[in-house]
Amino acid sequence: MKNYWKRGEPMVMVAGATLAMVLFMTLTMMAVILGNSLGYFWIKDLVQLKLKDGSAVLGQITGSESHALTDEARIQLKVGNRDLYAQDFRWVDEQEIAGREYPDHAYLLERMEHGNFFGYLQGLTKADGTAAAADSVTLAALLHEVQQGKQGLKSIRKQMSKLNMASERLRLKIQKLDYNGAEANSAKIAALTDQRAKLTEQFDQLNNELNQKISELNKATALFRDADGKEKELPLTEIVRFYQPNSMSVFAKSGIYLIKIKELLLDDPRESNTEGGLFPAIFGTVLMVLLMSLFSMPFGVIAAIYLREYAKEGKLVQLVRIAVNNLAGVPSIVYGVFGLGFFVYGIGGSIDKLFFSHQLPTPVFGTGGILWASLTLALLTVPVVIVATEESLASIPKGIREGSLALGATKFQTLTKVLLPMATPGIMTGLVLSMARAVGEVAPLMMVGVVKLAPTLPFDGTFPFFHMDRKFMHLGFHIYDVGFQSPNVEAAKPMVYVTTLLLLVIVIIATSLAIRFRNQMRRKYTTSHF
Amino acid sequence: MLKRTVLAAVATLCVATAAQAEKITVDAKLPAYKTTSGVSGNLSSIGSDSLNNMMTYWAEGFKKKYPNVNIQIEGKGSSTAPVALIAGTAQLGPMSREMKGKEIEDFEKKYGFKPTKIGVALDSLAVFVNKDNPIKSLSLDEVDAIFSKTRKRGLPEITTWGQAGVTGPLAEKPISLFGRNSASGTYGYFKEVSLKNGDYKNTVKEQPGSASVVEGVAKDVAAIGYSGIGYATSGVKAVPLSDKKGGTVYDANYKNVLSGKYPLARMLYIYVAKKPGEPLPKVVEEFLKYALSKEGQQVVVKDGYDPLPAASAAEQLKVLK
Amino acid sequence: MPPTIVDKSRRNDRWAARLITAGGLFVIVAVIGILLLIAKVSLPLFYSPTADKLAAVPPEFASLLSAEPATAVQQVDLEEKGSVSARLLPDNRIELQRRLVERDILGTEKVSELKETLADPLPGAISAFRLGRNGQNLYAATANGWLLRWDISEQQARLADTVQAFKDQRRITALTTVMGEYSLAVGDEKGQITTWMPVRTPGAGEDKHLALIHTLPGFSTPVVRLLPSPRDKSLAAFDGQGTIRMVHMTSERLLLELKAGGPVVAAAFADRGRKLLVAGADGVSQAWELSIPHPETSLKTLFGKVWYEGYNKPEYVWQSSAATDDFEPKLSLVPLIFGTFKATLFAMLFAAPLALLGALYTSQFMSPGLKGKIKPAVEIMAAVPSVVVGFLAGLWLAPLMDHNLLALFMTLVLVPTLIMLAIFAWRPLAENTDFGRGMKGYEFIGLLPVVALGIWLAGQIAPPLEAAFFAGDLKQWLFSTLGVRYDQRNSIIIAIALGFAVIPIIFTIAEDALSNVPRNLTAASLALGASRWQTAWRVVLPSALPGVFSAVMIGFGRAVGETMIVLMATGNTPITSWSLFNGLRSLSANIAVEIPEAPIYGTLYRTLFLSAVLLFVLTFIINTAAELLRQRFRKKYGRY
CATH class of the missing domain: 2.130.10.10 (YVTN repeat-like/Quinoprotein amine dehydrogenase)
Incomplete structure (x- = not known):
């Protein structure tokens, strides 16, 4: 026994216990995120509660707790129908409930606006005004028809969009001519104005056509009622999808689950970012990170090569190393402040003055944008690349360099032909690590170009394709925004967890890749010690 | 004071349309929005967080009408609007309070003319407590005594719920305070009206968004917080308010907002840089018209705020001419 | 080889050398440049005012x-x-x-x-x-x-x-x-x-x-x-x-x-x-x-x-x-500096022991195969975005703790107690059975359920305890008996959330330092009959001390500048009190909250830049100290 203590075995256990605690915390975090997000797309059954006061409530059970002061039990229902009840959620005291049932024919509608609708189908009206049988099959058929019709509108919208764009281009031309001297260019201006008027006419025609078609589509409606008998007539164009959760099989629910995940990844957000997809945010995040790597890679690698291969070991190199490590340790918010003061107001403002003076005071580059955000983050992550590259260069045995030089290669040739290929995994590690850091960074981005809503992507089909001046959406900021600033925070919370999971998955994949690369490299070059 | 008179004017314009307490319908006389051509380009909005979601909803609707309008919305607080308008980073400056003299002065220095404000919605700023809080009503005097360290309204400090008139198990509990960060117009407006420009206590938890104020109050039975009524959830309730202690209390409903009786009612604005005698850029003008149309005001209701009556919407539209 | 090619490659070589040197020097200039630029914005705060006499009254x-x-x-x-x-x-x-x-x-x-x-x-x-x-x-x-x-x-x-x-x-x-x-x-x-x-x-x-x-x-x-x-x-x-x-x-x-x-x-x-x-x-x-x-x-x-x-x-x-x-702006940086240090200090008190002991265990006692898996896992933890941690701390952990405060304290008592019990119980198994010997290097896996059990037990016994000793409400008891206010967004939350964010950083660096101690030192110690703990504690740790210390410093630096966690999980209350139960406002979160509203080149704008300079200088000092230590350490064991 005495020996056991003397040898310090219990202390080993204590050390092990701390590790266990750290792991436990990590697991808890993952469990919380997974638990709150994975269930979001699963369609829960609809329960109808009969209350003691005679009213009825239809909804999905989302939580339960006890009254903070009296300890009475109660449950929280998502009752939807925001347009009827003003709130999506409702607390019901257990003791007020007289009965529960799960009606097979209860509908759940996903709508374009106002969130979900829970209720019962009462009647259907076709586009020509005639009534149709009020059952799910007919509803599905009619809905399909309407959605086909909606698809048809797309081509008109596209045409309108083209006209509009042409018109805008003309307007800018006129503005520029006007700026350069309204009188000298008056003939040109008049011609362009004429041209523009023609486009406007075409646009109006199309617009009328579109409006007519929309109003025709809107004629097909469905009449629903909620659990209490309140009726609501909905145009079918408003309905995204409907189902009857209580009579659905697990298989059908899984299908919907997958469809919704696809929507999440590929659709634009709706309803002030609380519904719909995350595509612009995913796209913005990825594009920003790629742009950032374009800036941070060359600088990082060159700086590392300088430090390791070219600089003479001495005070200066030591200073640079300290500087680099300091850069890595500077709070990201400071980079944000720097980016705002230097890139946005400094460089951006000057660019505007030089090249876009006819558009002032509306700034082009003198405001936050994806370019400035990428540069700011590049500055933030350059040290990571430097350190990783340096380390991987350092781990290449001296003999290889000497061999190459002995064979008559110059230093530069040795570098490009021998050392860099060998160091590639290490450089990649640095790059991926810096990407992971950049994906998760939010604070500096808030200052230099991330916005709540920017459905127009910074990359599209119109010249010059890359719009570096545009603001963009970002997954990390999306979490902050929806979690702290959405109008309907209860309904939005699952969305936040889903976004969190997505961000986490991206970061974890990136980091794991980096670690794999590094391990591969280590295996390849480490000479065994001992 | 000015706000009060604006609201009073609104009230007299539209007594007939004052709707019921629970369900708010938009004024049928509001004009429907008509799409026109030549609307495209960039539209950038920076400003109030209270108006952030409404701007986003409007942007969604507007983009449906004009697919190649490129809209960017940022909402970190009303104080960001003048800064952005002056720097030219935004064409629309949504604000949940009026511009300060200094801000107008800075604006004038840059542009040579005053900013134009357009009222786009009504809001009743609500004082929220946890849903389990039995409190029936509060006066702004008490609210000041709860939130302020300078207590310009003069009541002695209130630190527990018992001092605010609550009995039962909550009475002994210290009040936990939630508020907005200083960039928000809600922060400024609440400070001006409830605190008579006094200072907040250091213990007011400044949250970076109204939603997190509501979320904080929903999760803490002893909490109190303020934000726009549009952020209400099932976890909180809005306390009926009176101005002076012992005065008549009013719910934060549409009727009381229109009549000017609810003490924390305010107008929400969008500021633009409009040169006198010249029209606004088309895309900005159309956006504002859309916001003040029937569809636009339906969005206001959807977001939980109060719509403008037709007469005052028309009044606001006149400013655009 | 024709001389032209040699010339060309020599020329290339010279150019490359110049280019690379220029790039390297650019980095130093960048660091100093950033500081100077931020300082330049904040300096006008202290310029003396001037007055120009006009020729005549306008x-x-x-x-x-x-x-x-x-x-x-x-x-x-x-x-x-x-x-x-x-x-x-x-x-x-x-x-x-x-x-x-x-x-x-x-x-x-x-x-x-x-x-x-x-x-x-x-x-x-x-x-x-x-x-x-x-x-x-x-x-x-x-x-x-x-x-x-x-x-x-x-x-x-x-x-x-x-x-x-x-x-x-x-x-x-x-x-x-x-x-x-x-x-x-x-x-x-x-x-x-x-x-x-x-x-x-x-x-x-x-x-x-x-x-x-x-x-x-x-x-x-x-x-x-x-x-x-x-x-x-x-x-x-x-x-x-x-x-x-x-x-x-x-x-x-x-x-x-x-x-x-x-x-x-x-x-x-x-x-x-x-x-x-x-x-x-x-x-x-x-x-x-x-x-x-x-x-x-x-x-x-x-x-x-x-x-x-x-x-x-x-x-x-x-x-x-x-x-x-x-209104007169009131811009005292003292509560913000105080808040920054308070958050950092509590977070380090929470994180440093866990991370360092965990690193010691991983580097010295864990079986090598498992180490190859655990270390990357912790490194991945380091990459968890702070906005995620902040969100969870503010909206999940804070309300949870609000309802289970006593359970948290019970956890602090119960988990160590249970671990001690487990150590006692383990003893007879450890040396006398194959299973016990086989568990060497895997002990912590066995302890995972013990930790979980401790937390579960705390959750179970807290409500009856609270009812028995604190009239059913510990927070109320704290307020009415001790006069301590418990705020939902408090420093404990920050300590845990910020600690969670810096643990992997400290862990990784410390583990590297500990692992890099030459194997011949440990081998010699073990050969002389020292136990594995004695070797780790008396031989490895002292040798790696500068590296371990620099790990703590770097963690400290990271905690000082962390923004989103503090912003989301505290109430941003500018209080100067050491109480664990109330919140704080840190320099970094303050910048993030206030800079969007600050009119460019106004007093607030410049003051915020000044606080950025403070942060910069602070982390600069910390990181430089850490780096110097690490370089000294490298020199000492430079062979490896």
Whole structure:
């Protein structure tokens, strides 16, 4: 026994216990995120509660707790129908409930606006005004028809969009001519104005056509009622999808689950970012990170090569190393402040003055944008690349360099032909690590170009394709925004967890890749010690 | 004071349309929005967080009408609007309070003319407590005594719920305070009206968004917080308010907002840089018209705020001419 | 090889060397450049103000000088609310005349005309008086050093204050109200300038009385005139010889000293306080263009306690903005610096032991195969975005802890106890069974369920314990028995969340340092019969100490600058108290919250840049120290 203590075995256990605690915390975090997000797309059954006061409530059970002061039990229902009840959620005291049932024919509608609708189908009206049988099959058929019709509108919208764009281009031309001297260019201006008027006419025609078609589509409606008998007539164009959760099989629910995940990844957000997809945010995040790597890679690698291969070991190199490590340790918010003061107001403002003076005071580059955000983050992550590259260069045995030089290669040739290929995994590690850091960074981005809503992507089909001046959406900021600033925070919370999971998955994949690369490299070059 | 008179004017314009307490319908006389051509380009909005979601909803609707309008919305607080308008980073400056003299002065220095404000919605700023809080009503005097360290309204400090008139198990509990960060117009407006420009206590938890104020109050039975009524959830309730202690209390409903009786009612604005005698850029003008149309005001209701009556919407539209 | 190719490659080599050197040097320049740029933005806060003398008084403002009212009558125009005027009668009394207009909500006006002579007994002859510009107060001063204040906001004027301002009975020669109409500036025959405001005195209940707050840099000769700036809480003070001093009330700074060359008979601010005009006794008028961008900032207001208007004592206050103009920004960096250190300290107390012991275990005792899996897992943890941690801490952990506070404390007791029990229970198995020996290097896996059990048990026994000892509510008990307020967003949350974010950083670096200790050292120690713990504790740890220390420093640096977690999980309350149960506001979160609203190049904007400089310098020092340590460590064990 005495020996056991003397040898310090219990202390080993204590050390092990701390590790266990750290792991436990990590697991808890993952469990919380997974638990709150994975269930979001699963369609829960609809329960109808009969209350003691005679009213009825239809909804999905989302939580339960006890009254903070009296300890009475109660449950929280998502009752939807925001347009009827003003709130999506409702607390019901257990003791007020007289009965529960799960009606097979209860509908759940996903709508374009106002969130979900829970209720019962009462009647259907076709586009020509005639009534149709009020059952799910007919509803599905009619809905399909309407959605086909909606698809048809797309081509008109596209045409309108083209006209509009042409018109805008003309307007800018006129503005520029006007700026350069309204009188000298008056003939040109008049011609362009004429041209523009023609486009406007075409646009109006199309617009009328579109409006007519929309109003025709809107004629097909469905009449629903909620659990209490309140009726609501909905145009079918408003309905995204409907189902009857209580009579659905697990298989059908899984299908919907997958469809919704696809929507999440590929659709634009709706309803002030609380519904719909995350595509612009995913796209913005990825594009920003790629742009950032374009800036941070060359600088990082060159700086590392300088430090390791070219600089003479001495005070200066030591200073640079300290500087680099300091850069890595500077709070990201400071980079944000720097980016705002230097890139946005400094460089951006000057660019505007030089090249876009006819558009002032509306700034082009003198405001936050994806370019400035990428540069700011590049500055933030350059040290990571430097350190990783340096380390991987350092781990290449001296003999290889000497061999190459002995064979008559110059230093530069040795570098490009021998050392860099060998160091590639290490450089990649640095790059991926810096990407992971950049994906998760939010604070500096808030200052230099991330916005709540920017459905127009910074990359599209119109010249010059890359719009570096545009603001963009970002997954990390999306979490902050929806979690702290959405109008309907209860309904939005699952969305936040889903976004969190997505961000986490991206970061974890990136980091794991980096670690794999590094391990591969280590295996390849480490000479065994001992 | 000015706000009060604006609201009073609104009230007299539209007594007939004052709707019921629970369900708010938009004024049928509001004009429907008509799409026109030549609307495209960039539209950038920076400003109030209270108006952030409404701007986003409007942007969604507007983009449906004009697919190649490129809209960017940022909402970190009303104080960001003048800064952005002056720097030219935004064409629309949504604000949940009026511009300060200094801000107008800075604006004038840059542009040579005053900013134009357009009222786009009504809001009743609500004082929220946890849903389990039995409190029936509060006066702004008490609210000041709860939130302020300078207590310009003069009541002695209130630190527990018992001092605010609550009995039962909550009475002994210290009040936990939630508020907005200083960039928000809600922060400024609440400070001006409830605190008579006094200072907040250091213990007011400044949250970076109204939603997190509501979320904080929903999760803490002893909490109190303020934000726009549009952020209400099932976890909180809005306390009926009176101005002076012992005065008549009013719910934060549409009727009381229109009549000017609810003490924390305010107008929400969008500021633009409009040169006198010249029209606004088309895309900005159309956006504002859309916001003040029937569809636009339906969005206001959807977001939980109060719509403008037709007469005052028309009044606001006149400013655009 | 043809010589051209050799030449070419040599040339390439030279160019590459130059390019790469330039790139490397660019990085150093960048670091210094960043600091300089941020500092450059914040420095103008401390520039001295300047004044340019204009050639002549601009004609559009000339009328301001002639229109200065006679000293015996003062009138205030309250615009749509009417007007007030006061007149000093020859019999040492003040006559007050008021025209008050009230408007009801429908716009009908009710006008009342009030005229009264203030009949209160006075302590001396009135030497100066001042009508507040909002028509709420009337101030008077006597030739023997008394200050009087009448509250005229109601129908009847009421003498609210009679204060003997100066015991030496000096004559008060000038009075004026400072912008905001809360403070009163007093100039006397000894040349002293003081400001007074109503303060709640202890024991006097809710009533407020005038008290001396600030003493400003004055003259050696009597103050003859005080002129408040319409822009901020500055004053222009004049002595009898034409010396003009611009002083700021709150910062007590002497902003400018100007010479008019002779006695001044009239003075006015124009152009919203940007120009100062004076008319001399010799009939010559002069004007200055003032440039005082940041009058309210001084080292004292940034880092010292300041007595602000409406406060009962000097305090460190951060309250940066409001919806109205006469609000004075209160920009004390002390609560923010305090908050930063408080958050960092608590987080490090939580994170450092866990991370270091965990690293020690991983590097020394864990089986190599498992180490290859655990280490990457912890490294991945380091990549978890802080916005995720902040969100979970604010919206999941904070409410959870709010409801289970006792369970948390129970966890702190139960988990270690259970681990100790497990160690005891393990002992007979450890050396005597195959299973026990096989578990060497895997112990922590066995401990995972113990930790989970401890937490579960804490959750189970906390409610009955709470009911038995704390009347069912620990937070309530803390408040009513100990007077400690428990806030939902508190420092415990920050400690856990911020700690969680820095654990992987400390862990990774420390583990590297520990693993890099040459194997021959450990081998020698083990060969001499030391146990694995003795080797780790007495041999490995001391050798790796600089590396371990630098790991802690780097973690510290990261915690200091962390923004999103603090922003989302605290209430951002600028409190200076060490209590674990209330929140804090850190420098970094403060920047993130406030910079969007800060008008570019305004005082707040520059102050925020100043706090960024502070953060930069702080992390610079920490990181440099850590780096130097690490380099020393490398030298020591340089062979590997």
